[in-house]
Amino acid sequence: MTTPSSAIAVRGLRKSFKNKLVLDGIDLDIKEGTVFSLLGPNGAGKTTAVRILSTLSKPDAGQAWIAGKELAREPDAVRAAIGVTGQSVAVDGLLTGLENLILVGKLHHLGKRESRQRATELLERFDLTEAAGKALATYSGGMRRKLDLAMTLVGKPRIIFLDEPTTGLDPRSRRTMWQIIHDLVSQDGVTIFLTTQYLEEADRLADRIAVLDQGRIVAEGTSAELKQLVPGGHVSLRFTDAAELDLAGSVLDIIGRDEDELTLQVPSDGGVRSLQSLLDRLSQANLEPAELTVHTPDLDDVFLALTDHPAPTPAASTTETGADR
Amino acid sequence: MTSASYTLSDTRTLLDRNFKHALRYPAMSLSSLLMPLLFLLLFRYAFGNELGAGIGGSYINYLTPGLLIMTGASSMVSTAVAVCTDMTEGIVDRLRTMSISRFALLAGHVAGNVIQTVAAMVILLGVAVGIGFRPHADALHWLGAIGVAALTAWALTWLALAMGLSAKAPEGASNLPMPVILLPFLSSAFVPAASMSPGLRQFAEYQPFTPITETLRGLLLGTPIGNQWIYALCWCVGLTVVGYVASRRLFDRRAEL
Numbered sequence: 001m002t003t004p005s006s007a008i009a010v011r012g013l014r015k016s017f018k019n020k021l022v023l024d025g026i027d028l029d030i031k032e033g034t035v036f037s038l039l040g041p042n043g044a045g046k047t048t049a050v051r052i053l054s055t056l057s058k059p060d061a062g063q064a065w066i067a068g069k070e071l072a073r074e075p076d077a078v079r080a081a082i083g084v085t086g087q088s089v090a091v092d093g094l095l096t097g098l099e100n101l102i103l104v105g106k107l108h109h110l111g112k113r114e115s116r117q118r119a120t121e122l123l124e125r126f127d128l129t130e131a132a133g134k135a136l137a138t139y140s141g142g143m144r145r146k147l148d149l150a151m152t153l154v155g156k157p158r159i160i161f162l163d164e165p166t167t168g169l170d171p172r173s174r175r176t177m178w179q180i181i182h183d184l185v186s187q188d189g190v191t192i193f194l195t196t197q198y199l200e201e202a203d204r205l206a207d208r209i210a211v212l213d214q215g216r217i218v219a220e221g222t223s224a225e226l227k228q229l230v231p232g233g234h235v236s237l238r239f240t241d242a243a244e245l246d247l248a249g250s251v252l253d254i255i256g257r258d259e260d261e262l263t264l265q266v267p268s269d270g271g272v273r274s275l276q277s278l279l280d281r282l283s284q285a286n287l288e289p290a291e292l293t294v295h296t297p298d299l300d301d302v303f304l305a306l307t308d309h310p311a312p313t314p315a316a317s318t319t320e321t322g323a324d325r
Numbered sequence: 326m327t328s329a330s331y332t333l334s335d336t337r338t339l340l341d342r343n344f345k346h347a348l349r350y351p352a353m354s355l356s357s358l359l360m361p362l363l364f365l366l367l368f369r370y371a372f373g374n375e376l377g378a379g380i381g382g383s384y385i386n387y388l389t390p391g392l393l394i395m396t397g398a399s400s401m402v403s404t405a406v407a408v409c410t411d412m413t414e415g416i417v418d419r420l421r422t423m424s425i426s427r428f429a430l431l432a433g434h435v436a437g438n439v440i441q442t443v444a445a446m447v448i449l450l451g452v453a454v455g456i457g458f459r460p461h462a463d464a465l466h467w468l469g470a471i472g473v474a475a476l477t478a479w480a481l482t483w484l485a486l487a488m489g490l491s492a493k494a495p496e497g498a499s500n501l502p503m504p505v506i507l508l509p510f511l512s513s514a515f516v517p518a519a520s521m522s523p524g525l526r527q528f529a530e531y532q533p534f535t536p537i538t539e540t541l542r543g544l545l546l547g548t549p550i551g552n553q554w555i556y557a558l559c560w561c562v563g564l565t566v567v568g569y570v571a572s573r574r575l576f577d578r579r580a581e582l
Binding site: 054055056076077079080082083084086088089090091092093094095099103104106107108109148151152155 | 331334335338339342345346349350414415416418419420421422423424425
């Protein structure tokens with residue numbers, strides 16, 4: 001096989017710890033300048049994949065090329081091209097924000113002046129200038145994450161691995177982090193390999209998404225492509241009394257009915273045309289629903305459908321109730 | 326490729342970082358000085374008269390070389406804790422994903438601790454002289470004494486590094502050096518090995534702190550060294566090799582997890 005031209009190419013990656021298989025043959029191709037998201041529940045093998053691809057851990061089998069360099073043969077060349085922000089925040093808690101950035105700058109052999117300049121730039125970009133000289137003990141979780149990412153950017157990596165970058169952040173910090181990631185791709189043109197357990201995050205940020213489950217990639221594609229894998233789009237109609245509910249039930253092809261709530265579910269792709277024809281049929285029967293809600297399949301449906309295991313664990317029971325929605 | 330000069334500059338960068346830690350949070354570094362300092366005062370003023378009478382001559386003179394060596398042992402705690410903290414916090418992963426020498430992180434800790442330990446020894450020596458320690462060594466012997474002290478600090482630091490790398494959490498790392506720190510009590514640091522009961526005496530004669538202390542004492546005070554310096558040297562080299570090999574191995578293995 002020739003060297004793939006993708007920013008990240010992975011073939012047949014396997015890894016097990018003791019006798020537990022964590023990655024069971026992963027293949028990936030990630031184009032330069034895109035955001036790729038590896039989505040999966042806890043323990044799916046996401047972090048292991050990141051650790052292997054960022055040279056922290058060795059695979060049992062398989063090959064990978066990062067920025068055109070083969071991982072096994074030129075780990076140092078790979079390291080020079082990548083930046084990694086892991087799950088645990090990799091900052092020095094005893095130094096200030098500025099000192100942390102300068103430390104990384106010096107380790108990139110930028111020289112004193114350039115290290116300081118780059119640090120100042122990044123502090124400004126991430127809105128941390130005010131906290132630059134303060135000890136890290138005074139930083140909030142969101143600020144630590146931002147500093148962590150800033151430290152990753154000091155060396156201007158072309159490929160950035162982000163392992164669950166927003167886990168544990170409050171909604172505002174999460175949005176800030178999303179904006180930062182978005183800007184990295186649109187302004188700097190970097191390639192991002194993102195792992196997350198938040199479907200919304202993958203949906204918003206990623207060009208392509210792969211769903212990892214029990215060490216295998218069970219689905220891959222754009223967010224829209226993945227949503228098509230799962231039928232789940234419907235329109236929910238609520239009526240004012242049982243008579244209307246019965247009448248509507250007789251003129252429509254329903255997939256669900258709730259007598260107490262006086263609602264009916266009708267399959268729909270959520271498009272204007274299908275809604276139009278639905279409303280036409282209702283008005284022909286002289287019916288006017290009190291409320292209409294459109295439910296389009298989201299990544300939650302995909303995720304839950306693809307990673308639903310029959311195993312009788314507490315986690316499995318929550319996925320089932322989720323899938324019923 | 327990381328060249329030797331990069332390794333050196335990375336080590337210096339990380340050494341700077343360790344100094345910043347030590348200056349900003351001096352409690353850890355001071356605590357390694359505290360124990361030998363406390364024993365110096367305690368043995369000088371509380372037990373010194375009685376012990377000095379038994380040994381014959383000035384007890385503060387007898388005591389100081391052993392406490393200087395003990396300073397090397399007590400500073401193992403801060404090294405073990407610092408390296409373990411680095412391993413348990415994410416910082417080591419950041420360094421490992423950067424194109425820098427992996428050896429530099431360990432080397433930075435070793436260099437930092439050796440310098441701090443020697444500084445602590447100098448402070449202890451100053452206090453000792455202040456309360457009556459009177460070394461009589463010429464320049465060459467002083468040089469030898471500094472060499473013995475630094476070599477001991479170096480060897481014990483490598484051992485501490487291995488301990489820090491093998492501990493799961495900093496709390497555990499702070500306990501591991503304890504047996505080594507207590508060893509000077511069972512050496513000729515406080516009383517001559519010859520004065521101990523038979524079993525203990527043999528132990529004292531064959532453990533590292535006795536020949537190292539005897540060598541330093543001989544260099545500073547002109548007491549007979551005999552071939553103790555050879556044992557001292559062998560112990561230092563041996564401990565360094567064990568510490569170094571274990572550290573490298575533990576570092577690589579731990580990083581793989």
